[in-house]
Amino acid sequence: MIIGIGDDCAVLRIPAGHEVLVTTDFTIEGVHFRRAWHPPEVVGFRCLARGLSDIAAMGGEPQAAFLSLAVPRNLPQAWINRFMKGLLGLASCFDVTLAGGDTSESPQNVLADIVVVGFVPKRHAILRSKARPGDRIYVTGELGGAAAALEKFMAGRKALPKDFPRHFHPDPRVKVGQFLRTERLASAMIDLSDGLSTDLAHICQESGVGAEILEAAIPRARIGTKENEVDLDRALHGGEDYELLFTARRGKRVPNRIAGVAVTLIGEITRRRRIVLKSRNGKPSPLRPQGWQHFRK
Amino acid sequence: MIIGIGDDCAVLRIPAGHEVLVTTDFTIEGVHFRRAWHPPEVVGFRCLARGLSDIAAMGGEPQAAFLSLAVPRNLPQAWINRFMKGLLGLASCFDVTLAGGDTSESPQNVLADIVVVGFVPKRHAILRSKARPGDRIYVTGELGGAAAALEKFMAGRKALPKDFPRHFHPDPRVKVGQFLRTERLASAMIDLSDGLSTDLAHICQESGVGAEILEAAIPRARIGTKENEVDLDRALHGGEDYELLFTARRGKRVPNRIAGVAVTLIGEITRRRRIVLKSRNGKPSPLRPQGWQHFRK
Numbered sequence: 001m002i003i004g005i006g007d008d009c010a011v012l013r014i015p016a017g018h019e020v021l022v023t024t025d026f027t028i029e030g031v032h033f034r035r036a037w038h039p040p041e042v043v044g045f046r047c048l049a050r051g052l053s054d055i056a057a058m059g060g061e062p063q064a065a066f067l068s069l070a071v072p073r074n075l076p077q078a079w080i081n082r083f084m085k086g087l088l089g090l091a092s093c094f095d096v097t098l099a100g101g102d103t104s105e106s107p108q109n110v111l112a113d114i115v116v117v118g119f120v121p122k123r124h125a126i127l128r129s130k131a132r133p134g135d136r137i138y139v140t141g142e143l144g145g146a147a148a149a150l151e152k153f154m155a156g157r158k159a160l161p162k163d164f165p166r167h168f169h170p171d172p173r174v175k176v177g178q179f180l181r182t183e184r185l186a187s188a189m190i191d192l193s194d195g196l197s198t199d200l201a202h203i204c205q206e207s208g209v210g211a212e213i214l215e216a217a218i219p220r221a222r223i224g225t226k227e228n229e230v231d232l233d234r235a236l237h238g239g240e241d242y243e244l245l246f247t248a249r250r251g252k253r254v255p256n257r258i259a260g261v262a263v264t265l266i267g268e269i270t271r272r273r274r275i276v277l278k279s280r281n282g283k284p285s286p287l288r289p290q291g292w293q294h295f296r297k
Numbered sequence: 298m299i300i301g302i303g304d305d306c307a308v309l310r311i312p313a314g315h316e317v318l319v320t321t322d323f324t325i326e327g328v329h330f331r332r333a334w335h336p337p338e339v340v341g342f343r344c345l346a347r348g349l350s351d352i353a354a355m356g357g358e359p360q361a362a363f364l365s366l367a368v369p370r371n372l373p374q375a376w377i378n379r380f381m382k383g384l385l386g387l388a389s390c391f392d393v394t395l396a397g398g399d400t401s402e403s404p405q406n407v408l409a410d411i412v413v414v415g416f417v418p419k420r421h422a423i424l425r426s427k428a429r430p431g432d433r434i435y436v437t438g439e440l441g442g443a444a445a446a447l448e449k450f451m452a453g454r455k456a457l458p459k460d461f462p463r464h465f466h467p468d469p470r471v472k473v474g475q476f477l478r479t480e481r482l483a484s485a486m487i488d489l490s491d492g493l494s495t496d497l498a499h500i501c502q503e504s505g506v507g508a509e510i511l512e513a514a515i516p517r518a519r520i521g522t523k524e525n526e527v528d529l530d531r532a533l534h535g536g537e538d539y540e541l542l543f544t545a546r547r548g549k550r551v552p553n554r555i556a557g558v559a560v561t562l563i564g565e566i567t568r569r570r571r572i573v574l575k576s577r578n579g580k581p582s583p584l585r586p587q588g589w590q591h592f593r594k
Contacts, residue, residue: 006503008354008488009318009415011422020317021306024363024412026401057305066321068410102410104323113365113399113410115321118306125308191305206303 010099012064018119023054029109037153040079042161042168043110044086050193051116052094052172053242057191058118059126059181062174064099065091066115070106083112094174126181126246131188131207133271135247138254140173140261141166143196144230145221147238147292163224170242175259180246185254189246194292195239200275201289203247210274213267213287236277239292307396309361315416320351326406334450337376339458339465340407341383347490348413349391349469350539354488355415356423356478359471361396362388363412367403380409391471423478423543428485428504432544432566435551437470437558438463440493441527442518444535444589460521467539472556474541482551486543491589492536497572498586500544507571510564510584533574536589 014020027047029035038046048065055062067087071080091098096116149159149167161168173191180186188207190199196218204211218236220229230238247269248254256263270276277287311317324344326332335343345362352359364384368377388395393413446456446464458465470488477483485504487496493515501508515533517526527535544566545551553560567573574584 007422007425008351008486009320009357009422011355011417012317012319013419014311014317016313020309020311020414022309022361022363022397022412022414023306024365024397024399024410026365026367026399026410028367028401028403030404031401054305058308060306064319066319066412068321068323070323070325070408100319100321102321102323104325104328106325106406106408107327108405109403111367111403111408113321113323115319115363115412117317117319117414120308122310125304125306128304189305 010064012099012117014119017122019122019125021055021058021060021118021120021125022115023051024113024115025050027112027114029111040082041086044083045090045169047112047114048087048090049170049172049242051114052174053170053191053193055116055118056172056174056177057189057244058120059124059177059186059189060118060120061178062094062096062116062118064097064117066099067101068113069101070104070111072106072108072110075110124181126186126189128188128190128203129206131203131209131247131269133209133269134250135187135269136250136265137211137213137247137267137269138263139196139219139243139245139266140176140263141241141243142219142221143192143241143243144234144238145223146170146240147234148221148223148230166221166241170240172242173244173261176244176261179258185248185252186246187249189244192241192243192245193239195237195290196235196245197237197287198289198291199245203245204273204275208273210270210272211267212270212276212278214278216280217264217266219262219264236287237290237292307361309396309414311416314419316419316422318352318355318357318415318417318422319412320348321410321412322347324409324411326408337379338383341380342387342466344409344411345384345387346467346469346539348411349471350467350488350490352413352415353469353471353474354486354541355417356421356474356483356486357415357417358475359391359393359413359415361394361414363396364398365410366398367401367408369403369405369407372407421478423483423486425485425487425500426503428500428506428544428566430506430566430568431547432484433547433562434508434510434544434564434566435560436516436540436542436563437473437560438538438540439516439518440489440538440540441531441535442520443467443537444531445518445520445527463518463538467537469539470541470558473558476555477543482545482549483543484546486541489538489540489542490536492534492587493542494533494584495586495588496542500542501570501572505570507567507569508564509567509573509575511575513577514561514563516559516561533584534587534589
């Protein structure tokens, strides 16, 4: 499929009748990770996971990755080796080839820019802009787990990979995205990188619609040995869970489990262009996108 | 052609019977430019020019660009606006759409990673690996002009854009590359980003051949009002000229001007795997790749 590394460009062969998907994401030390908090393998893993998740959110098939990596002169080679191990390990899980990139010296921090190229049958990419009033709103997995890990770090404690799998090893929902596309279930889709409130607002804005979400329906991550549910705020506004948020026309039968991942109905698209959260007693309140700043308390 | 910005991925439509080209290049403050030396428009222009030049070196057609840009918090918005003006100005010259990217805060320096996606008819990309003994070696334009500008900066003087056009506004040789492909003239090709000695070594290594270059034939850049020729060393080892270096089978008639750009025969591919420079009196000496470090004196 690929001529690849060692020339001016990589040459990718795309199957006939398909379109090309391209996504690019920064991973910056001090913004997206800290060397004191995140083992290098985890940084490499999450770097690629972000790109794969974008391909998943289009219902696409990832094909090749390109890594631009700038590191400070004094960074140990072992750090880079372990970073690459984490990245390439995830790449091999998805049959993705590292087909190129660039390296450079960075004055101070580690900086990685990951590009993932994939493909999707022509006109079948699942866009953000196709939600319609009456569509049901679904989310995969559980929300708020990744933000809870950062909260713990910010409080000066150590968050362990076994307690926070979605933070340390987010699993891009590529299979789920493809199933939703091949079964023509999803009308619109986005991946949850900025948090439910912000990413739902993206769908609503691109589609020119509003939404009503049921507080009681939101699947909250359970964390630690006691499996405590995260706060509602974490589940509503926490970023980097890399789950999928999608809509489906009212009549569609959406399984409650796809490719081993829970799928939960959390609300409905409305004609009125505002996003409303309905509490357990039925009281509506506006759900404002809070954005996601990685290291904000 | 493009669904583009505002979704998880850009969706590109590639013409039937074509392959996808992807290239990615860092532009890092303190490594590739300095804010004191380079106006923001120039930084943006050169950032994209690097990617377009890679597409040119495959004989490809550029289609879309993706910019990941990280800037320090205190960078004036005007700097970014002027950077984008330089980048988008060049993009429009080549009908290239800015189809996505990422933005982030950077702890200290400006960092840009440019991705350019293009296409080329199937199996017609001009690779580095197809040079054969007996092939003639050609170069476009003049060499060493970009390095001469840096030399002047490093000496503490000001290099002006009008004196060093190839440094400030390198013109990616896209039309030349396409002509060489459609006329089936080039057997192997690379763009001169690291300097003639290094980039010729790439072709020789990938093709498993050697080369003999005639010192007298190398087109040296003329700079300043006096139009002095640059030193031979600059022309042999200076980087960032973004001219094309290509080989053509012995019988091919290569025009001495393509798309308005001079094309010069500088040597020949040899079976013996070493690169030799022949002086004006015919004396051969080994030509060692010296690499190109941007701010090295």
